[in-house]
Amino acid sequence: MTMSKAATFMSCGDHHQLSLECPHVMGILNVTPDSFSDGGQHAVADAALRRAEKMLLEGASIIDVGGESTRPGATPVGVQQEMDRVLPIVERLTGELGALVSVDTSAPEIMTAVASAGAGMINDVRSLRRPGALEAAAATGLPICLMHMVGEPDNMQNDPRYARPVEDEVAAFLAQQIERCLNAGIAGERLLVDPGFGFAKTLAHNLRLMNRLEYLQRLGYPLLVGTSRKGMIGRALSREVDERLYGGLALTTLAISKGAWIIRTHDVAASADAVGMTSAVLKEGK
Ligand code: 7PJ
Numbered sequence: 681m682t683m684s685k686a687a688t689f690m691s692c693g694d695h696h697q698l699s700l701e702c703p704h705v706m707g708i709l710n711v712t713p714d715s716f717s718d719g720g721q722h723a724v725a726d727a728a729l730r731r732a733e734k735m736l737l738e739g740a741s742i743i744d745v746g747g748e749s750t751r752p753g754a755t756p757v758g759v760q761q762e763m764d765r766v767l768p769i770v771e772r773l774t775g776e777l778g779a780l781v782s783v784d785t786s787a788p789e790i791m792t793a794v795a796s797a798g799a800g801m802i803n804d805v806r807s808l809r810r811p812g813a814l815e816a817a818a819a820t821g822l823p824i825c826l827m828h829m830v831g832e833p834d835n836m837q838n839d840p841r842y843a844r845p846v847e848d849e850v851a852a853f854l855a856q857q858i859e860r861c862l863n864a865g866i867a868g869e870r871l872l873v874d875p876g877f878g879f880a881k882t883l884a885h886n887l888r889l890m891n892r893l894e895y896l897q898r899l900g901y902p903l904l905v906g907t908s909r910k911g912m913i914g915r916a917l918s919r920e921v922d923e924r925l926y927g928g929l930a931l932t933t934l935a936i937s938k939g940a941w942i943i944r945t946h947d948v949a950a951s952a953d954a955v956g957m958t959s960a961v962l963k964e965g966k
Contacts, residue, residue, distance in 0.1 A: 692800030696780040706742040707735030739952030746784035774798030788816030795820035825872040829879035836880040874904040886912040893938035905935040906944035
């Protein structure tokens with residue numbers, strides 16, 4: 681009798697396989713105009729490429745490219761504008777660096793275009809709820825990260841409330857999005873889930889979710905966690921955005937010890953050490 685062994689890798693496009701047996705760091709590359717100062721399309725693209733290269737050297741397995749600000753209160757961008765920001769960068773990251781690129785987008789047109797440009801993952805904070813996004817993402821064949829958020833970035837922090845404990849709310853929402861994806865023909869092996877720290881959540885919600893992160897393991901999908909420089913650190917410790925690294929490393933350590941597979945962060949070198957050290961301890965004796 682032959683035993684079929686569960687896949688130990690996630691296939692991310694034609695060129696990348698990500699081991700499911702160790703945690704990974706995803707480096708954030710924002711390509712919104714305020715992210716890289718001074719103008720010039722090429723100067724901006726060059727700066728973005730250099731930053732990505734540095735993050736890869738520091739230990740990032742994935743570069744997450746985002747052209748839409750989803751910060752609380754952010755105003756929406758048009759699809760063409762997002763395309764103009766994101767597509768040239770994705771082409772250069774895959775072509776020149778051979779990087780595994782994930783794209784933080786909710787727009788179906790962008791999903792289709794970046795998949796053709798060699799991207800290896802779709803990261804949608806709206807969980808493919810925009811019209812056409814489910815079908816577009818399904819057709820890419822790429823892994824998809826589904827994230828919990830209620831409302832839109834410009835209103836999500838207006839007094840978020842849940843009728844049941846936040847971990848139940850998040851788990852039920854994610855289970856529903858998983859079901860939708862499976863029904864659309866997306867293989868379960870292509871799905872990741874993310875509780876969406878800072879998205880329609882108070883500080884109390886965020887702390888509770890982190891403290892109970894292992895609860896989400898019952899969904900049975902790899903977990904992605906992003907708390908980098910977020911308001912929960914600012915509020916818990918009274919820290920400005922450029923003072924949140926140490927608090928963030930504490931959250932990274934907790935997330936890994938509670939089963940997170942991917943940590944999404946601005947601070948790759950420091951996070952890679954925190955992830956590596958935490959997983960070295962967790963692997964001891966195994
Ligand atoms: C997240 C994200 C997150 C996933 C952003 C920021 C806001 N994608 N995109 N998870 N956050 N999957 O980085 O502060 O937490 S944008």
